[in-house]
Amino acid sequence: MVIGQGLAGTVLSLMLESDGKSVLVADTPELNHCSTVAAGLLNPITGKRQTLAWKASEFFPFASEFYKAAEGLLEHRFFYPMPVKRVLSSVGELNTWSSRVEEQPFSDFISTPAFCKNPEGIVSTNGCLSIESGGWVDFPEFILRTREHFSSKKAFINLKINWTDITQTQDGFGFGENTFSKIIFSNGWPADPIWNFLPFTPMKGEIITIETEYDFSDILVGSCFVLPVCTNTIKAGATYDWRNINTEITPAAREELLNKTDSFIAGNKTVVNQQAGIRPSVRDRRPLLGEHPEIDHLYLFNGLGSKGSSTAPLLAKWLIDFIYHDQSLIPEVDLKRFK
């Protein structure tokens, strides 16, 4: 049984099914589900220091293949590969990238030609860096279609399930009339108290949807990211707040994101939506995968933090290989590192 069907549970359940396993998926919509708030961006070069994402060469190609295959299975579109354009805010930034674009491992993620003119509506005059392997996943659509898929096989239940609702039997676990050989918690933040020994550091994030004067066709990254969602409409995000762990939207976050957007996108803007969610982040910013140290066959797939779209598919494969195919987890993702 997979408990929690945000992005983590969605990817994991589909992969378990394609590995020939029979799965029951449980989820309840009332709880925090940051997957339905997230922009779903895949961007291999991120952060203030513009570094290559952790294990980008492994995660990005695998994620892209996985989402394409999932679209085929579910017969719906939710994966949108597209260039990511880094708006170069200064001549210094342009010079830094001019010397970096030929260097490994950056060169694998930079388009040819590496630099392009700004799209109309961009304030800076230094052009953009073109980044490959980017795009976005429409998480709500992906989650909904996967839920329909499992519902049509009577393999989805709309229920909140806690560890205390489950009984341990000789062969595994019992819940109501059902028995399971294995249980995997993939319920984001807050995790079930049975996992309380792990150092989750939840991180609130807010995102705004804005109507703009200009119509963009690429993902743009300046002092924040901007994702075109439909004609003259973009999503801009996201904030990071580790102090106020709640899902309230705030005027401060709206102002911060509008100011950041104004710093590189020209013209009038109207905020038409604002959302907040809590990322399941971990103290060392690495995912949490593996088996409970005291309960056999009880597993965790969590800690996707702010990068779930690119990492979830390969992480799910690693967890399945660990559970069913006798493969070890790499220490950086294995929850045993916190025992």
Ligand SMILES: Cc1cc2nc3c(=O)[nH]c(=O)nc-3n(C[C@H](O)[C@H](O)[C@H](O)COP(=O)(O)OP(=O)(O)OC[C@H]3O[C@@H](n4cnc5c(N)ncnc54)[C@H](O)[C@@H]3O)c2cc1C
């Ligand atoms: C504002 C914002 C922007 C973001 N943008 C991006 C982005 O651009 N790219 C990116 O990769 N990531 C982004 N993220 C991070 C991304 O959202 C997460 O990495 C990912 O969605 C985590 O997925 P999850 O399934 O682990 O958790 P969740 O999405 O929280 O899903 C957990 C699910 O489990 C269910 N659940 C919980 N407890 C129970 C229970 N007891 N029984 C049954 N069901 C239960 C919940 O209802 C929920 O559906 C963003 C996050 C935020 C907040």
